[in-house]
Amino acid sequence: MAEKLVLIDGNSIIYRAFFALPLLNNDKGVYTNAVYGFTTMLLRILEDEKPTHMLVAFDAGKTTFRHETYKEYKGGRQKTPPELSEQFPLLKEVLDAFQIPHYQLDQYEADDIIGTLASQGEAKNWDVTVISGDKDLLQLASDRVTVNLTKKGISDIESYTPAFMKEKMEINPDQIIDLKALMGDSSDNIPGVPGIGQKTAIKLLKQYHKLESVYENLDGISGKKLKEKLTNHQEEAFMSKKLVTIDRDSPVKVKVDDLDYSGYPASDVSTIFKNLGFQSLLSRVDGGAEADETAQELDKIEYELLQEITPDIFTDHSALVVEMFGENYHNATIEGFGLVTDDHAYFIPTETAVSSREFKAWAEDIRKTKSVFDAKKTLVALLRYDIHVQGITFDMLLSSYLLNPSENNHDIPAIGHRMGRTEVLYDEEVYGKGAKAKVPEQNVLAEHVVRKSNLLYKIKPQMEDQLKQNSQYELLKELEMPLALILGEMEHIGVLVDIERLEKMGEDLKRRLDNLEQEVYDLAGEKFNLNSPKQLGPILFEKLELPVIKKTKTGYSTAADVLEQLKDEHPIIEKLLLYRQLGKLQSTYIEGLLKVVDKDTNKIHTTFNQALTQTGRLSSIDPNLQNIPIRLEEGRKIRQAFVPSKDGWIMFAADYSQIELRVLAHIAGDEKLADAFKNDQDIHTRTAMDVFHVKEDEVTSNMRRQAKAVNFGIVYGISDYGLSQSLGITRKEAKKFIERYFESYPDVKKYMDDIVQEAKHQGYVTTLMNRRRYLPDITSRNFNHRSFAERTAMNTPIQGSAADIIKKAMIDLHEKLLDEKVEARMLLQVHDELILEAPKEEIDKLTEIVPAIMENTVELSVPLKVDYEYGESWFDAK
Structure with a gap:
């Protein structure tokens, strides 16, 4: 059997694992996410590589022999987060358990240890695999040495051989040090030659092969500026080459023969x-x-299947799982209930539970506390049977969402697996998948539901501890859980739809679409299928000879962004764009809404997603009422079909004015921005005054439009490119605009810079109410991934805090409406807007209560402002 040496860059892989996974800790409160990620990769390496010899190399400390050459080597690096530092000893314990040697050497880096041992293995004709996330190690690749680099996180690996490097990077392994010498490396604070990027460096190396040859042939290099850069920074270039060159003869005390690996106990x-x-x-x-x-x-679990309920089965605290079959829980069938207490587990068939007075009395008893998987779903499901569940003190779904906001699966088995508990099967393993899914035999179903309930009961303390360690327990108990019950009631109540009005809108839209279709045919000079890109492309780009913007594999692109760029080229384009917009309104919103109306009540019962977005914002599905397009008049009119559920009632809408900009002013502590809000100035006019250095009466509509684009763009971490596209100006103009904005509001710029650094240090950012968003790509070497993570770091505390504020306002308003004993009730939440219905005689009270509650729900350094309207429909209330 051939000898196989595997060398792992310990520091690189554990760093990547730490930032790729959310902060996890075990039941002892010890952070383990980096060790867990490293270990999963290690198991895969052992399975795939089957090494006969092995070592994990670590850096020994901050100072190395390279610092003698350049004091600032790696000088820009952030301090290692303490949550990661404490995992290094744990990782070494894991390696010891696997009996895998690990090694570090004073004054040397892991790269040097790996380079030295790889050379020894190569000299013996062994196969060597190096595993790292650091491209510096590519210089080791040879016919015998393969370098495996992690691409995204730790799950995606790319194997570099000399042939692959030549194909992908157009250089050989020995040229990596020359490449880095020319282009530098900001992550290690290696200067290189300023102004030379990868493209130019590779071009030079393809021609001259080595750095030394580049300088020997300086006179022959074309381009005055390039020659100047190389001449002025020759010293830095050669120093950089020395810094990135791995020492393949470092004084390691271990030899490859000492690294024998025959498996683990x-x-x-x-x-x-x-x-x-x-x-x-x-x-x-x-x-x-x-x-x-x-x-x-x-896996062994004892339970009792109850056909009759007696009061003695209920204790002071229980875990309750409502098992439903169907995608939308508003009409899904309830298959039964799992109930677990300290020493008993039960499965209760649906009919047995909902027909039992004892069950109803227990469910509605606020003193009998309950842990549930999804409080909102539990409430809505039981309200069908006139059971108003109370006493819910723990929601597993919301807890998992707060702890792992980037995860998209928060069902009980998935949560269990993430926390090391595998005793519950996934639903598809019990029900089957897709069209073949069906409810199994009662004993199989009962055992599955009881397992879920048992896991919920057992795992609750651990999840609560994690929330407390993250300072998120209050966020769960005082914000998300009370809101879940309010949303459940809103879903159950639903909102009335005027079917006749909606159908009439559909007929009107159909006529508009028919007319538009004919107008397009007239302009094209022939009939064709407007919805077929294959037929539309030749009409636009061959017959009408419009400039081709983009091609696809199947022909001309007729995507919306392409048509937008052709708007001024021909009148047919505007007709096509309008046709598409109205067509979407017709199919998605008119026909879509009519499909989901409850035939008995003419109400729509949307489902609010409370555990979906990473910013904490609510969304809605079946139907999505937050996406009704309101920029088009026809889109806004769809809101006319949403009406009060009782005669003599009105719709009342209240929304926050520029809440995200107000939150930005508070978080950034920018006095000039704050003053504008404190003095109730139009913020876009004020920004235009500050940026263009003009008086208020000199601000033109175009200045205000540009200022508005920057104001909202800043919240989303807009780039000069993004702003240029938004305003139709050059990138240079957009860049200047952003620079002037930051000169006017320096504390906003400071906030943006500081929050990115904080995210790099912690691996996450938080909102005002301690909601977290993890950003594993914040230290990525991939520019696009890192840039997106940086923009996310800037805008999440703003968007997330705004989302938290409106959630708290909903709770405060719900309590106030109860205290005032009014009939008014909340129906919908759409972004920064709350929609209520109420008797007309309560209007005066609502105009007093609603803005007061919403504006004072939190105390910021700037005032919150709420606008409100009311009328016969949702449309009239806007």
Whole structure:
């Protein structure tokens, strides 16, 4: 058997694992996300590479022999987050359990250890695999040495051989040091030659091969500026080459023959996995019989199937799971209930539960506390049977969402797996998938539901501890959970739809579309299928000879962005754009809304997604009422079909004015921005005054429009390119505009810079109410990934805080309406807007109560402002 040496860059991989995974800690409160990520990768390496020799190399400290050459080497790096630092010793314990050697050497880096041992292995004709996230190690690639680089996080690997490097990068492995010498490396604070990027560096190396040859042939290099850069920074270039060159003869005390690896003792690895809470990895331990036995023990569960309910089954605290079959829980069938207490587990068939006075009394008893998976769904499901559940003190879905906002699966088995608990099957393993999904036999169903309930009961304390460690327990208990019950009531009430009016709108739209279609035919000179890009393309770009913007594999692109660029070229374009917009209104909103109206009540019961967006904003589905396009008059008119549910009632809408900009003024502490709000100035006019250095009466409509684009763009971390596209100006003009904005509002710029640095240090950002958003790409070497993460770091605290504020306002308003004993009730939340319905005689009270509550729900350094309207429909209330 051929010898196979695997060398792992420990620092690089654990850093990547830390930022790729959300902060996780085990039941002892120890952070483990980086170790967990590293370990999953390690198991895959052992399976795929089957090494005969192995070592994990670590950096020994901050100072290396390279600092003697350049004091500022790696000088720009952020301090290692303490949540990561404390995981290094844990990782070494894991490696010891696997019996994998690890090594570090004073004054040298992991790269030098790996380079030295790779050279030894190569000299012995062994196959060598190096695993890292650092491109510097590509200089080691050879016929015998393959360098595996992590691409995104730690799950995606790219294998570099000399041939692959030549194809992908157009250079050989030995030219990596010359490439870095020319272009530098900001992550290691290596200067290189300022102004030379990868493209230019590769061009030079393809021609001259080495840095030395570049300088020997300086006179022959074309381009005055390039020659100047090279001449002025020759010293930095050669110093940079020295810095990036791996020492392949470092004084390591281990030799490759000492790195013999023949596998790991399953019992030792199983033990440390259990100690760290890595239950989900136990099944991957080779020969891990002990782990399998543990899983089998966890799988055993005793429960009772109840056909009759007696009061003695209920205790002071229970876990309740409502099992439903169907995608939309407003009309899904309830298949039964799982109930778990300290020492009993029950499955209760639906009919048994909902027909029992004892069950209803328990469900509505606020003193009998309940942990549930989804409080909103539980409330809505039981309201069908006139059971108004109370006493919910824990919501597993919302807890998981707060702890792992980037995850898109928050069902009970997935949550369990993330926390090392594998005793619950995924729903598709019980029900089947897609069209073949069906409810299984009652005993299979009952056991599945009881397992879910049991896991919920057991895992609750651990999840609560994690929330407390993250300072998010209050966010769950005082914001998300009370809101869930309010949203549940709003969903249950629904909003009335005037079917006749909606159908009439559909007929009007159909006539408009028919007319537009004919107008397009007249302009094109022939009939064709407007909805077929294959037919539309030749009409536009061959017959009408419009300039081709973009081509696809199948022909000409007729996408919306292409048509937008052709707007001024021919009148047919505007007709086509309008046709598409009205067509979407007709199919998605008119026909779509009519499909989801409850035939018995003529109401729409939307579902609010409370555990979806990473900013904390609510969204809605079935139907999505937040996406009705209101820029078009026809879109706005759709709101005419949403009307009060009772005669003599009105619709009342209240929305926050420029809440995100107000939150920005508060968070950034910018006095000039804050003053504008304190003095109730039009913020876009004020910005135009500051940026263009003009008086208020000199601000033109175009100045205000540009200022408005920058104001809202700043909230979203807009780039000069983004602003140029938005305003139809050059990137240079847009860049100047943004610079002038930051000169006018320096504290906003400081906030933007500081929050990005904070995100790089912590790996996440927070809102005013401690909602977190993890940003694993904030330190990515990929410019696009890193830039997106930086923009996200800037805007999440603003968007997320605005979302938290309106959520709190909903809770405060709900309590106030109850205190005032009015009939008015909330129906919808759309972005920064709340829609209520109320008797006309309560109008005066609402105009007093609603703005007061919304404007005073939190205390900021600037005032919040609420606008309101009311009328016969949602449209009239805007």
